[in-house]
Amino acid sequence: MKSELRLGIAGLGTVGANVAQLIERKSDLLAERVGRTIRVTAISARDRDRRRGFDTDGMAWFDDPLTLAREAAIDAFVELIGGSEGVVHEAVKAALERGIPVVTANKALLAHHGVELAKLAAANGTEILFEAAVAGGIPAIKTMREALSANEVNRVYGILNGTCNYILTRMEKEGIGFDACLKDAQALGYAEADPTFDIGGYDAAHKLAILTSLAFGTEISLESIFVEGISRITIADILAASELGYRIKLLAVALRTDSGIEQRVHPAMIPARSALAQIDGVTNAVAIDSDLLGSILLAGPGAGGAATSSAVLSDIMDVAGGFVPPTLGVPPARLQPYQRARMRAHEGGYYIRLAVYDRVGAFASIANRMAENGISLESIVQRKADLKTGEGTAPVILVTHETTEAAIRAALEALSKDGHLSGEPQMIRIEDLD
Amino acid sequence: MKSELRLGIAGLGTVGANVAQLIERKSDLLAERVGRTIRVTAISARDRDRRRGFDTDGMAWFDDPLTLAREAAIDAFVELIGGSEGVVHEAVKAALERGIPVVTANKALLAHHGVELAKLAAANGTEILFEAAVAGGIPAIKTMREALSANEVNRVYGILNGTCNYILTRMEKEGIGFDACLKDAQALGYAEADPTFDIGGYDAAHKLAILTSLAFGTEISLESIFVEGISRITIADILAASELGYRIKLLAVALRTDSGIEQRVHPAMIPARSALAQIDGVTNAVAIDSDLLGSILLAGPGAGGAATSSAVLSDIMDVAGGFVPPTLGVPPARLQPYQRARMRAHEGGYYIRLAVYDRVGAFASIANRMAENGISLESIVQRKADLKTGEGTAPVILVTHETTEAAIRAALEALSKDGHLSGEPQMIRIEDLD
Known part of the structure; x- marks a missing residue:
């Protein structure tokens, strides 16, 4: 069996504490599957004295995640604090600079600094894993x-x-x-x-x-x-x-x-x-x-503690196994x-709901504004005047064939200016799943 | 960049030929993602002269997959012949005995010999990958x-x-x-x-x-x-x-x-x-x-050539990356x-459709046989007599609350013997997805 994998966990909220508990409780199962013992050897959190449901004996305590990332005797750094700036950002960089892989559930950190961090990881021969950052437990x-x-x-x-x-x-x-x-x-x-x-x-x-x-x-x-x-x-x-x-x-x-x-x-x-x-x-x-x-x-x-923990543990197991693909799928230089x-060029069908004053010319205005913008209609339904849409108005629902966002916006703006609508038009895009 | 990964492909039907074509066509993309060139260096199929849509220059030809597995200068053996016995089985064993990882889409081989092959792989420090064997392209x-x-x-x-x-x-x-x-x-x-x-x-x-x-x-x-x-x-x-x-x-x-x-x-x-x-x-x-x-x-x-090829290529990329978990998730000794x-102990709800002769006592027979076997009913619907179910019979549809397979079988057998049914009862299990 390979040497044990030593983890430093920064952040012991719901997910952080749960990950540490599971590593304790499932240690045999994890070792059996990856051929290697996984052990938490360093932790950092706000309150040192809080009980967290796992045995902290033998774990080095750090008041500061940055110091943990820089100095702890660990093989991987697990960041479960959250937030994209400040000490979290610094701690992740510090771990990568040591060539230590980072496991995180932090979507904001990745969304704001993912490329910078991927470059730093690659330059130091390591990677970032972040399964839990997107869609919780879904792989x-x-x-x-x-x-x-x-x-x-x-x-x-x-x-x-x-x-x-x-x-x-x-x-x-x-x-x-x-x-x-x-x-x-x-x-x-x-x-x-x-x-x-x-x-x-x-x-x-x-x-x-x-x-x-x-x-x-x-x-x-x-x-x-x-x-x-x-x-x-x-x-x-x-x-x-x-x-x-x-x-x-x-x-x-x-x-x-x-x-x-x-x-x-x-x-x-x-x-x-x-x-x-x-x-x-x-x-x-x-x-x-x-x-x-x-x-x-x-x-x-x-979301949820257990599902998120499952994703974090899957990443930890990948680190233990020894192979991790490039952080963003390809080397960052590539x-x-x-x-x-541009969103104005978006193409698709649209649903439009209007509250139309019940008077002559209203329907002609709708028909003309759509035609002017090259929008063809798949369906049009006018319901009887309804108090819910405001006094003297009737709901009209249009579904368009495929058109562009620019055309829809132009048509709705012109329609609003025609003065037959009560309130703003409602518009919802239709997504073609085929 | 690491040294190239040399593949031997046995079986050049739809999937085998497609995999070889894709390795040729997507070589830059694959190398970029895994940090290593992937190259087919040996092939085996029935007909040497057939055109297959990829360049066979530089590939060693083997008439026999077993010889390829035993002798070719390869780092991984890709088995795409199919079937669980004979030369296919022998060729996979031969590759594993050389410590060469095997990628296969062969569900029959795994279902019949998976444990034996996993043991052989483990004993030789290698593994089998078989993403394409179950549910095609789904990971x-x-x-x-x-x-x-x-x-x-x-x-x-x-x-x-x-x-x-x-x-x-x-x-x-x-x-x-x-x-x-x-x-x-x-x-x-x-x-x-x-x-x-x-x-x-x-x-x-x-x-x-x-x-x-x-x-x-x-x-x-x-x-x-x-x-x-x-x-x-x-x-x-x-x-x-x-x-x-x-x-x-x-x-x-x-x-x-x-x-x-x-x-x-x-x-x-x-x-x-x-x-x-x-x-x-x-x-x-x-x-x-x-x-x-x-x-x-x-x-x-x-299923389908492209989706299956995608799964095979995903396995090949994992081999190229260097880490593969144990064939069956844990070391075979574990x-x-x-x-x-036993199926008789299965618990669940059941749908039952009967064609019941329209006469006195039929309904009592149903009610009694269910009660005798401790089966409670969620719904029972009798429709008017319908020619489709046979002369003089009416369809009766029952939905049971959770019960056991043994109880349902006993109830239906007794019901059949009572003589009020035309034909065999239809029974479909209800799967609770929550």
Whole structure:
């Protein structure tokens, strides 16, 4: 049997403590599978005296993760503090500079500094592993870096935020509005007190930025992602989606286009009969379309202590086994610059819901503005005037054939100026899954 | 850059030729990702003169795969001939005896000789990789062996046979009977001229035998699998399933029970709203329930040249990278003997469809036979007498609460003897996915 693998863990919150407990509790199983004993030899956290459910005897204590990363007698550095700046960033760099592999669950660190860190790792003959940073326990990173290693990816997309998916699922299943669902999600611990990072789509965007780099061999570009959250989705949209044979999910999508890589996070309508549409609650899913493999879908728990710990342990086992592919799939010197496809060039179908004043000329305005912008309609449904859409207005729902984002925006702007609409038009993109 | 990886490929059918073509066409991409050039240096096939779409210059030709495995100057042996006995078996053993890793897509070889081969590999310091042997391009083996390396599995199940899934999907979507669908599947090349291996459930059983070993760390036991094919499924069952909120799929299931490991392949009713139920046509899916990760689902193409080649290439890349986990997840000496849970002890809900003669006492017979065997009913529906079920009979559909296979068999046998049924009762197991 090979020599033991000595781990330093920085951060002993839910996941950090759970990882240390599991290494203690499952030591025989892990050693049997990887042919090597795994032992935590150094730890760092805020409060030294707290009980954490594992035996800290024989573990060196560090008040400061940076000192642990720099000085501890370890073979791998496990970063489970979180946050992209300051001491966390410094500690990860310090470990890499020593040539020590880093295992982390930190999506923000990777999304902001992934390329810099991959370069530093490569320069020191080591790598970073981050399975837990994207889609929790789902082996999305391993699949992308290893199972698809002979494939060229055309599109990667998925449901990457459990909070949003929980809210949208409850809205649909129980007919409860967005605000009430958000409150429940907060009460259940699925959403933060300030939920903006989740419901605004930013959490999903961080994960997408990482997946995009792995999928297309490009540098990470978080700031290029078009991001739209779920707070404008109403029960009226969810009901209309259902009638049209769709369900609404917050999707994160990256795809190769003629003008570059398109990256976007937004609510999308997807076919109700697809496997992806059945991914409910806090479950996550990642789908990958590639040249050889065609389409594959991975689904599972997107968060939670045990699932995240499972992903961290899978990375630790890979380190123990001795082979880790390049951090971002290819050596960092081979990463291509990210070339952004503008969102205005996005092509797809659109769902549009309007509250139209019930008067002469309103329908002509809709028809003309669509025609002027070269948009053809797959369906148009006007319902009887309904108090919910405001006095004297009727809901009109349009579904377009494939068109461009630029055309839709121009048409909706012109339509608004015509003065027949009450409030802003609602627009939801339709994602073609074939 | 490390030295090149020299491959010997035995078998140049669709997959073998495709793998060689892809290694030629994608050589830069593969080398970039793994830091090493991959080159085919030896080949063997039936017909030396056939054109195969890749450049054979510089490749040593062997008339016999066994000689290739024994003598060629190679670092890995890629077996793509198929079949579990004879020269294929000998050639794989010969490569392992030289300490050369083997990559194969051969489910029969693994299902019949996996433990013997794993022992031989371990004794010679090498391993066997077989991602393509189970569920085509889906990274089921990698996920099981690596992503779940810290997990204990409770159940593994899935849709492992594309032919059956194609037939059941068409029966449901188009209302066409089994025989007609089978003929279409044969015409499209999805089913063999003798379709028994697929529609009888044996192909799925071979794949399940391998997954079971990986999931539970037990020796492979193909002969212990309870196998029931799809040929008795009728449109009446598919319609009844739909009304009850289910869809019918050929499932392969292995789970840990108090009395051992239960392995079974049979048509099963699964909730129509589950992601698994949306896996249509020739697509495969593998679901794994484990202690840390909870439930994950992987879905994708279960067969086809490109998808299979992708899986073979993923294995080759792992060999090139230098680390491969133990063939069956743990060193073969640590594999536990397989302890079989008897099918009669299987617990679950059941769907039962009877053609009952329309006369006094028939219903009492059903009610009494169920009660005698301790079976409680979730629903019971009798439809009006229908010519399709035979003269003077009416279809009765029962759904039971959880009971045992032994109780159901006893109840149905007694019911048949009572003489109120026309023909044999139909029984389909209900699989609980939660």
